[in-house]
Amino acid sequence: MSNLALHQVTKQFGSVKILHGIDLDVRDGEFVVFVGPSGCGKSTLLRIIAGLEASSSGEIRLDDRLVNDVSAADRGLAMVFQSYALYPHMTVKQNLAFGLENSRMAKAEIEARVMEAARMLLIEPLLNRKPGQLSGGQRQRVAIGRAIVRRPGIFLLDEPLSNLDAELRVVMRAELAALHKRLDATMIYVTHDQTEAMTLADRIVVLRDGRVEQVGTPLELYNKPANRFVAGFIGSPRMNFIDAQVSQSGLDVGGRSHALPSIELALGTPVTVGVRPHELDITDVEDGTLALEITLVEQLGAETVLHGKTHLGGMFTLTAPGQGRFAVGDRIGVALPSQVHLFDAQGQAVASH
Template identity: 55%
Template sequence: MASSITLEKIVKRFGAFPVIHGIDLVIEPGEFTVFVGPSGCGKSTLLRMIAGLEEISDGDLLIDGEKVNETAASKRGIAMVFQSYALYPHMSVYKNLAFGLETAGYKRPEIEARVQKAADVLQIGPLLQRKPKALSGGQRQRVAIGRAIVREPKIFLFDEPLSNLDAELRVQMRVEIAKLHQTLGSTMIYVTHDQVEAMTMADKIVVLREGRIMQVGRPLDLYNQPANQFVAGFIGSPKMNFLTARLVSSDPSRRTIEVSGQQIVLDRSLEAEDGETLTLGIRPEHFNAHIQSASLGEGKVQLVEHLGGSTVIYTTTADGQAVTVLLEGQKQLRIGETAPLSFDIANAHLFGADGRRV
């Protein structure tokens, strides 16, 4: 049975210094929620407060509607998987999985059943008699997750569990954790600074910055409708291009901005005044030479990255603004050449001086 989690004006201070600023959030039962943001944004601190490993300075934390601010970590029905595997090196995989249940006083048949179930889910049955030193990084992480599974918690917390793995293993484990969520149906909160992990795994993403929530939503909602420039730049890879623009006309019959000497007609209303400086956001993948609804003119090629299935082109506009273009396939462009910077205005984003979407 999965649990709901509600955060009501949660505050965390270290001494007089606040690091979490009144966060409100609801996580539904069985939801896979990802906390994402740059280092120091407070995502791990928030996770540790939910786990009961950090004291809550102000506000209320509710699990299934019950306030648990003062409830011991061991009584919250939560299991946590850390960045470090923290396995007992002198114990076999089986003993590592069973140890917590043994100390909690579970009977031998129950322990064996739970360990075998976890081993089957994670496909680590053949490893049960090995010691941690005989395991790969990915296998050790599976054991660390297995140690959480055997407790049969209502809530799983993951604190950057894949950051110690190489790129290939990260992708593999990402898929396995997503499958694990489908299998168990438990409520899961996953902390990462990697927006690709957030986009591919989450039912709901919580973007954090300096202890505040910037936006909450489904992955594609954040990608397509970022609430502000920070979220727009954080979600998506390569990151969104931001160009200085000026609102030439807000007249509904012909709303126009000027960017790099080019006049671009908008397809939407916006809350801004004539002459106001705005920021135009365009994702690298939304440039297409065959689309002529809007253009930044020609970009001078500074660097080309060939990725096989796609090509990343780093260019500058006529007024020196940097623009990254992501094109499908293998494009033969050389440094110093020019490339058309055409895009569909429907895929563009506009932000005001305060960074908010307009």
């Protein structure tokens, strides 16, 4: 196992800057997930850690050793790609052994490592098959096995489940989580899927436009987002936002008064109120509620997801338990909870006291 430290890492292609001064520490044995929208720089950052790309500036340290000029092969890391990258003409066993044979490891040690990985990943019956004879999930296990046999200091995984169907992704997520515990390994995982991030990570690194927006445990990011971007990105369905301003009685939300948490803001200060869909209560349209006209009803069985337009013109999403009898065009009242998230004009979270 290994730890990783990044200090002011940048990446630039010509005049285009992809990464802007990334600072990050990954602890020994930790499962860290890089998450963010497409084009935010998460895969580029992973490739820089792996040594497949050179940083433009900054320091990359593995176990306190500066590795900026160390080749990918000599960093002691293993990478699992989205495309599996298996050799189609080789059997599963040959694919697992290939990297070790190139390093001139003893045959007995190679055999022991390959069989250990095959047992761990439940692919022993597949050892004599070729990749073309495997399902997507089986190929992904082989790709992970090829990383395991190297016994790397850190596993790097670049969207390894994105080619799988939804049901298999759930299964593979559970297997990856179990594998991490079994190996007690350091893992860095890249995904655009915030559900994967929430379910797998010890800590999540949220990236946007080549910058770190927030680092924290899944529940820290969910309960205390540092800014509006993180609040809207983490959580499904996503957080609702509505403009308001500080008034004498608390918050003025579109002419409706709402109690204000204990914060220090001057009267008339514009703020954005954030509230998650499951925190909203459905009621009659009356003073103190938001009027919502339903535009879409999603019946999921255990809950109903409602999408609608408020009397202020903004879109809102809320969840109701069970199988409610709602229809497109219905008008309902929406009561805000006593505790809401507040963001200032720059989108930064406003701390309550």
